[in-house]
Amino acid sequence: MRSESLKGHLDMLILAVLRDSPAHGYSVIQRLAEASDGAFDLAEGTVYPALYRLEGAGLLASSETVAGARRRRVYRLTAAGEEALTERVAEWRSFARSVGRMIAAPA
């Protein structure tokens, strides 16, 4: 997949992954890869900054958990995050519908 396709949609995907249940960054990456059959193969340097951005925007909240000596930062959706996700999904559908119309209609 051309990685640039993601631009502008990564936030929505991350929010969607975290809607189902909280998760830490590393597992967000894995969930995206699994749920897309490997189509979304994101580098850590892509996902972590996105998480920071979303937390900074108030759409995610995080807490550090420690299992043994291993720390994980677990992210979950805030109420604002749920709202934002709903919006983003609606925008996506509208966008996808428009695109579909353009590439379908040969005239």
Next chain:
Amino acid sequence: MRSESLKGHLDMLILAVLRDSPAHGYSVIQRLAEASDGAFDLAEGTVYPALYRLEGAGLLASSETVAGARRRRVYRLTAAGEEALTERVAEWRSFARSVGRMIAAPA
């Protein structure tokens, strides 16, 4: 529509618009706006550079036409452009399918 949604997909849309018939830049903008019911409201500063890029990449070819004292640069798809469009559309469908799966499946 959040304009950033476009990132990475504008080329495909422009190619799709020009697949049907050649057009000059200004009318590409109008066609995109019309065909999407106003969803794609692109600034000239967005579209013209994209056209140059696509022409530079060999996907479009252009010729200057003059009506009176008014010049227009008309763009049309090259063979490579048609191939690229086909590819981009296939990628888009795959991408959209993956996204659809992620935002649809609540778990």
Next chain:
DNA sequence: GTGCAAAGCTTAGCGATTCTAGGTATGCTG
């Protein structure tokens, strides 16, 4: 027990792409 991979997080800097915000010029309408 040493080495190496995987889990897990972080950051600086780059590259590609779109947008902002201006500029030029023509032609039509009132």
Next chain:
DNA sequence: CAGCATACCTAGAATCGCTAAGCTTTGCAC
């Protein structure tokens, strides 16, 4: 002629994802 639509062009900024590196801890293989 004033004003708006048509038509093109460009420099600069902003955004965003990616590259590429570095760090620690855990666990498995040899």
